[in-house]
Amino acid sequence: MLQSNSSHGSVWEVFTQKKSGQPYQHVGSLHAFDKEMALDHARDLYTRRDKPSGLWVVPASEIIAVSPGDGAPFFDPSDDKVYRHPTFYEIPEGVTNL
Amino acid sequence: MEFQKKLHEFQQYIDAEEKIEPKDWMPDDYRLHNIRQISQHAHSEVIGMQPEGNWITRAPTLRAKKILLAKIQDEGGHGLYLYSAAETLGISRDEMIEQLHAGKAKYSSVFNYPTLNWADIGAIGWLVDGAAVTNQLSLRRTSFGPYSRAMLRICNEESFHQRQGYEIMLKMVKGTPDQHEMAQDALNRWWWPALMMFGPHDNQSSRTTKGMLWKIKRASNDELRQRFIDKTAPQAEFLGLKIPDPKLCWNEASGHYDTAEINWEEFNKVINGDGPCNRERMEHHKNVHAEGAWVREAAAAYATRKEV
Numbered sequence A: 001m002l003q004s005n006s007s008h009g010s011v012w013e014v015f016t017q018k019k020s021g022q023p024y025q026h027v028g029s030l031h032a033f034d035k036e037m038a039l040d041h042a043r044d045l046y047t048r049r050d051k052p053s054g055l056w057v058v059p060a061s062e063i064i065a066v067s068p069g070d071g072a073p074f075f076d077p078s079d080d081k082v083y084r085h086p087t088f089y090e091i092p093e094g095v096t097n098l
Numbered sequence B: 001m002e003f004q005k006k007l008h009e010f011q012q013y014i015d016a017e018e019k020i021e022p023k024d025w026m027p028d029d030y031r032l033h034n035i036r037q038i039s040q041h042a043h044s045e046v047i048g049m050q051p052e053g054n055w056i057t058r059a060p061t062l063r064a065k066k067i068l069l070a071k072i073q074d075e076g077g078h079g080l081y082l083y084s085a086a087e088t089l090g091i092s093r094d095e096m097i098e099q100l101h102a103g104k105a106k107y108s109s110v111f112n113y114p115t116l117n118w119a120d121i122g123a124i125g126w127l128v129d130g131a132a133v134t135n136q137l138s139l140r141r142t143s144f145g146p147y148s149r150a151m152l153r154i155c156n157e158e159s160f161h162q163r164q165g166y167e168i169m170l171k172m173v174k175g176t177p178d179q180h181e182m183a184q185d186a187l188n189r190w191w192w193p194a195l196m197m198f199g200p201h202d203n204q205s206s207r208t209t210k211g212m213l214w215k216i217k218r219a220s221n222d223e224l225r226q227r228f229i230d231k232t233a234p235q236a237e238f239l240g241l242k243i244p245d246p247k248l249c250w251n252e253a254s255g256h257y258d259t260a261e262i263n264w265e266e267f268n269k270v271i272n273g274d275g276p277c278n279r280e281r282m283e284h285h286k287n288v289h290a291e292g293a294w295v296r297e298a299a300a301a302y303a304t305r306k307e308v
Helices: A035-046 A068-078 B002-015 B028-047 B049-053 B062-087 B093-101 B118-139 B145-173 B177-196 B208-213 B221-239 B264-274 B278-291 B293-305
Strands: A010-017 A025-032 A054-059 B249-251 B256-258
Touching (some): B028 B062, B028 B145, B028 B208, B028 B278, B049 B062, B093 B278, B278 B293
């Protein structure tokens, strides 16, 4: 977990929404001492080129993550279920809109 | 005055195809319309697990069983995406469940019909999911951001649902004469309920106008229903099955299929709680919810003892 309350404040993760309606995407992180400062810094750091339609900041310590090493066994259950994909099913030629 | 100005700006924003996010200002009616529609959509996904669940233990092969389990698991997942989207509008999960149990929130009438034979599982995937996906494809463009994003995810995941249903139908029609008959029987029973999923005619639907104005709905009930009929009729023909509508025929001039009228009396009866399985579906949901109470209590007690 990232250290908070150092002389640089704590770490915040930044998410922007590029266009109205699209999902928010992680763009990076920054240091700040409170929410307002985090928003201001996020604007200055991550939105200098394009005006996003939305901006979120989240305290990094609040994010619960699966690390790359744990990933393989953690996500294993979804690996072997090919029948979850439409290509698994044979649809004869001539049938459309399926 | 202030409200009128805000409302005007809100409408302009929507007309510009912008999406509304949970923290944006919105009129109360817009919030309520979305809560009602999204929660009913969520309830439909969850109640929809029951008719298919009926066949898990009797699926004819291990392959069919695994597919059916995966599909039903998806429906449960889709319910959860939608409950979460509705929660961003300020209603809690508990309130939504209460409204369902009190009969204040509805779910799709189609799930109040029984699944009598294995071909019904094929017909549900092909017709019920086919109708649902026709509606959901259109809803990807709905004006409320979280609903729209949930629809995108759901449509992607549902892409196998309809195909697995059609595959079952194909196998049944190629099977023994009895199996062929079961397929026809399933089509006979599911065709009209599937058409009813799109709701009343546009001129009978009180909520359509506002829903369209606010771009919560992106196509009318009749428009979506016609779209579904037009793509499904040729699929039935390919199977060599007959759609149970003597008036169904291709209309060259309109470029659409003509159809007979839906039995609206039946629709109203089922939507108002008097379909073949309404009581059973609701009772099952209530029982399972009550049986799960100890799990929620235990989890909550655990959370107070441990830093989560």
